[in-house]
Amino acid sequence: MTDESNIKQSLVQRSLVLIVISIMAYLSYLGYLSAWFRQVTGSNHIDATNVAYLASARDYTADLLAILTESKIVLAVLQSSQGGISFIVDVQVQLGQILSSLHDVINLSWQLTLASLSSIEFLSLLLEASHFSMSVMLTMFFISLGISVCFWKRYHKISQMVSKISATLGLIVLVTHFILPYSIYSTAMLSKHLLSPHKSEIYRGYSSFHHQLPQYEGSSDLKDKVKGTMSYFKDKPEHLGKHSEKMSALSAKHLTLIFVEYLFMPLFIIYFFIRLTKQGFNSLLLHRK
Numbered sequence: 001m002t003d004e005s006n007i008k009q010s011l012v013q014r015s016l017v018l019i020v021i022s023i024m025a026y027l028s029y030l031g032y033l034s035a036w037f038r039q040v041t042g043s044n045h046i047d048a049t050n051v052a053y054l055a056s057a058r059d060y061t062a063d064l065l066a067i068l069t070e071s072k073i074v075l076a077v078l079q080s081s082q083g084g085i086s087f088i089v090d091v092q093v094q095l096g097q098i099l100s101s102l103h104d105v106i107n108l109s110w111q112l113t114l115a116s117l118s119s120i121e122f123l124s125l126l127l128e129a130s131h132f133s134m135s136v137m138l139t140m141f142f143i144s145l146g147i148s149v150c151f152w153k154r155y156h157k158i159s160q161m162v163s164k165i166s167a168t169l170g171l172i173v174l175v176t177h178f179i180l181p182y183s184i185y186s187t188a189m190l191s192k193h194l195l196s197p198h199k200s201e202i203y204r205g206y207s208s209f210h211h212q213l214p215q216y217e218g219s220s221d222l223k224d225k226v227k228g229t230m231s232y233f234k235d236k237p238e239h240l241g242k243h244s245e246k247m248s249a250l251s252a253k254h255l256t257l258i259f260v261e262y263l264f265m266p267l268f269i270i271y272f273f274i275r276l277t278k279q280g281f282n283s284l285l286l287h288r289k
Contacts, residue, residue: 017149025142034134041178044183047131053188054124061117064203065211068110073212075103102244109206109251112258119262123184130176137177141169174277185270198257205250209243266278 018245028031144166150157160173191199 001022008242018146021142021146021149023138025146028138028142029136030201031135033081033138037134037177043177043181046181047127049188050127050181050184052183053191054120054127057129058117058120058124058251061113061120064206065110065113065117067203067206068106068113071210072103072106072110074098075106078213079103088288097243102247105244105247105251109247109254112236112251112255116175116258116262126176127181127184130180130201134173135176137169137173141166144169154197179270179273179277182273183266186269188263189266195257195261200251202257204255205246212243265284 024033038047041045144162148159148163151162
């Protein structure tokens with residue numbers, strides 16, 4: 001009699017659990033559960049901040065990339081052309097070496113900026129995809145969880161396999177919809193208060209260098225401007241050397257900021273949130289024991 005009552009009690013409990021899971025799956029399918037999660041966790045504010053941060057970072061990086069692209073092209077023209085000017089051999093070699101170094105430095109900065117723009121676009125795409133996929137992922141999570149509970153007694157192996165799928169889906173939801181957005185949000189706040197002045201300095205430095213190079217405006221002749229620039233560098237080659245030193249230092253700072261903003265800070269924050277989540281789960285398990 002006791003065994004029968006235990007079996008009935010187990011069936012009732014499992015039925016109640018399945019009913020709750022079914023309701024959660026249905027609410028997830030309708031989008032109510034994800035909307036509730038966003039309201040409770042403040043995800044709407046975080047998403048808005050993240051979108052604004054990524055849009056600002058995209059505009060900044062795209063503008064900087066345009067400046068570096070034009071500078072790179074003009075330096076390539078200067079490097080391959082003497083503008084119709086006759087040089088002493090030593091001066092020609094010196095200018096050629098400095099221009100080559102400058103072009104390499106600007107090209108490195110261009111590559112770094114292009115990589116930054118790619119990472120920003122990737123993060124934007126990932127956030128957009130996670131925003132629209134949350135309802136689907138939650139629905140699949142609860143469905144797989146329900147199947148696992150339903151098959152727990154008779155088909156234990158199938159239940160274990162499905163429970164692993166459910167755990168994987170839950171982890172994906174946790175990472176893409178909570179840890180990642182909060183990591184970007186934290187990075188945005190740190191970038192705004194710590195890195196913004198340095199980024200402005202880098203932009204001004206590259207922009208200033210770009211304006212000192214020959215510009216093609218349609219109404220003027222680029223060849224004449226190249227000739228004038230090469231004549232100036234011929235008379236004062238030390239100015240070109242100073243430009244090279246300044247751009248090298250600026251590129252080193254640019255590399256450091258890119259590393260900090262798009263690699264070190266996000267990875268460190270993600271690691272921090274994952275550790276915090278693990279500690280929370282471990283504390284919950286210990287409390288249950």
